[in-house]
Amino acid sequence: MPQSTRRALIGAGLAGGAALVVGCDDATEPEAAPTPTPTPTSSAPPELDPADWASVRAQFPLDTSMAQFAAFVLSPHTVPVDAAIDRYRSLLGADTEQALLDGYDLEDKVRAAAAQFAGGAAGQYALTDSTTMGLGIIYGGLALTPRDEVLSTTHDFVSTEDSLRLLTLRTGAKVRRVTLYDDPASATVDEMVDRLVAGVTPRTRVVAITWVHSSTGVRTPVREIADALPDGVLLCVDGVHGFAAVDVDLPDLGCDFLSTGTHKWLFGPRGTGIVWGANWGPLTEIIPSFSPQSPAGRMTPGGYHSFEHRWALADGFAFQQSIGRSAVVGRTVEQASRLKEGLAGTAVTVITPADPAVSAGIVCVDVPGMPPANAVLTLREQGIVTSATPYATSYLRLGPSIVTNPDEVDAAVEAVRSLVQV
Numbered sequence: 516m517p518q519s520t521r522r523a524l525i526g527a528g529l530a531g532g533a534a535l536v537v538g539c540d541d542a543t544e545p546e547a548a549p550t551p552t553p554t555p556t557s558s559a560p561p562e563l564d565p566a567d568w569a570s571v572r573a574q575f576p577l578d579t580s581m582a583q584f585a586a587f588v589l590s591p592h593t594v595p596v597d598a599a600i601d602r603y604r605s606l607l608g609a610d611t612e613q614a615l616l617d618g619y620d621l622e623d624k625v626r627a628a629a630a631q632f633a634g635g636a637a638g639q640y641a642l643t644d645s646t647t648m649g650l651g652i653i654y655g656g657l658a659l660t661p662r663d664e665v666l667s668t669t670h671d672f673v674s675t676e677d678s679l680r681l682l683t684l685r686t687g688a689k690v691r692r693v694t695l696y697d698d699p700a701s702a703t704v705d706e707m708v709d710r711l712v713a714g715v716t717p718r719t720r721v722v723a724i725t726w727v728h729s730s731t732g733v734r735t736p737v738r739e740i741a742d743a744l745p746d747g748v749l750l751c752v753d754g755v756h757g758f759a760a761v762d763v764d765l766p767d768l769g770c771d772f773l774s775t776g777t778h779k780w781l782f783g784p785r786g787t788g789i790v791w792g793a794n795w796g797p798l799t800e801i802i803p804s805f806s807p808q809s810p811a812g813r814m815t816p817g818g819y820h821s822f823e824h825r826w827a828l829a830d831g832f833a834f835q836q837s838i839g840r841s842a843v844v845g846r847t848v849e850q851a852s853r854l855k856e857g858l859a860g861t862a863v864t865v866i867t868p869a870d871p872a873v874s875a876g877i878v879c880v881d882v883p884g885m886p887p888a889n890a891v892l893t894l895r896e897q898g899i900v901t902s903a904t905p906y907a908t909s910y911l912r913l914g915p916s917i918v919t920n921p922d923e924v925d926a927a928v929e930a931v932r933s934l935v936q937v
C-alpha cells in the first residue's frame with residue numbers, strides 16, 4: 516500500500532486493526548472424518564518445537580525485521596494453517612463434489628476441535644465467518660417484544676452496537692447502556708459488576724457485553740456478571756479479544772452465547788469464527804442452513820463458503836493445542852505485563868489496567884500531544900508495528916502475543932517512551 520494511502524487510512528482510523536470506525540442435543544463427538552491426502556506445498560514448514568518460543572514464532576511467515584504488535588488484528592496464519600488451506604483448495608479443485616460431501620465431516624471435525632480447545636460439546640459450536648457475523652446471528656435471532664429491554668454498555672464495538680440497533684428496529688425492544696468504569700486503568704471486578712447490575716430492570720431480558728474492550732484493553736468479569744444477573748436474563752458476549760488470550764473454558768464463563776472470530780488471537784484462518792451456545796433454544800436462525808439436522812448445524816449459516824479456510828480451522832486449533840492454551844496465554848500476558856510495567860511512571864499514560872484479572876493481551880496507551888495515528892506511523896519507522904483504536908477516543912494499541920518476544924517488548928517500551936519529547 517502506498518505510504519500516502521496508508522497515512523490517509525490511519526488518519527481516518529481505518530488501518531491496522533481499525534477495520535471499521537465506524538438445549539444442545541447433538542453433544543456427542545463426531546466420528547473422525549477420513550483424512551484427505553495431503554498435497555505437497557511449495558515451502559516445507561519449519562518443524563515446530565512447542566517448548567521453544569522462537570520455533571513457535573518461526574511458524575508465521577511474518578516479516579521478522581519488524582516487531583509485530585498488531586498481528587492479533589487479523590491472523591497472519593501459521594505455516595500449518597496455510598498448508599491445510601492449500602490441501603483443501605486442491606481437493607476442492609480436483610473433485611469439488613466429493614470435497615463438498617467430505618465437508619460435512621470436516622465441519623464436524625472443526626466443531627470437535629473447538630470443543631477440545633475451548634471446552635463444552637462439539638454441538639455447542641456454530642461455525643461463522645467472523646465475530647460480527649456471529650453477533651448478527653445472536654442478536655438477530657432473539658425473540659423480544661417492545662416491552663423488553665436489552666442492557667448493554669458504552670464500551671462495545673460497532674458490531675455489537677449495530678446488531679442491537681437492528682434488533683431494536685426488528686422487535687421494538689429498548690436498549691439501555693451503562694458505563695462500567697470511568698478510568699479504565701483502575702477498573703475493578705466489583706465496580707464493573709455493580710454498575711452493570713444496577714442497570715438491570717424488571718424488563719431486562721438480555722445483557723449484551725464485550726469480554727475484552729478493544730477501546731481500552733479492559734477485561735470484563737463475565738463469570739461474576741453471569742452469577743450476579745437475575746435468572747432468566749440471557750448473557751451474550753462479544754468474546755473476540757478474550758478467546759485464546761484468556762485461559763478459560765467457555766462453559767465456565769457462565770454466559771449463554773459467545774461469538775468470536777478465530778482469526779485474531781487464535782491465529783486461525785482468516786474469515787472464520789464460532790458462536791458458542793450453552794443452549795440454542797432461545798435463538799431462531801436468521802440465515803438458512805445447509806445442515807439443519809443438528810442444532811449447531813442449524814445455527815451455522817448456509818450457502819457455499821470459502822470452505823478451505825473453514826475446514827483448516829481444525830488445524831488452527833491443533834496448532835494452539837500442540838503448544839497448550841495456558842502456555843500461549845501465559846506468553847501473551849507475561850509480555851503485556853512487561854510492556855505495562857515498562858511504560859508505568861513514564862510520560863505516556865497506560866490506559867489498560869496493570870492487573871491481569873481485568874486485562875488480557877491488548878495494551879492501550881495515550882501519548883500526550885501526539886494523535887495515535889501519528890504514533891503508529893512513527894513507531895513503524897522504527898520497526899514496531901502497532902495500531903490505533905477505532906473509537907471516538909482513540910489510543911495507541913499494542914498486542915503482544917506468540918509472534919512477539921520480550922526483547923521486542925523492551926524495544927517497544929523504549930520507542931513508545933521516546934515519542935514524548937521531555
Ligand SMILES: Cc1ncc(COP(=O)(O)O)c(C=O)c1O
Nearest residue numbers: 645646647672674729753755776
Ligand atoms: C471488540 C471487537 N469485536 C469485533 C471485532 C470484529 O471482529 P470480526 O472481524 O471477527 O468480525 C473487533 C475488531 O475487529 C473488535 O475489536
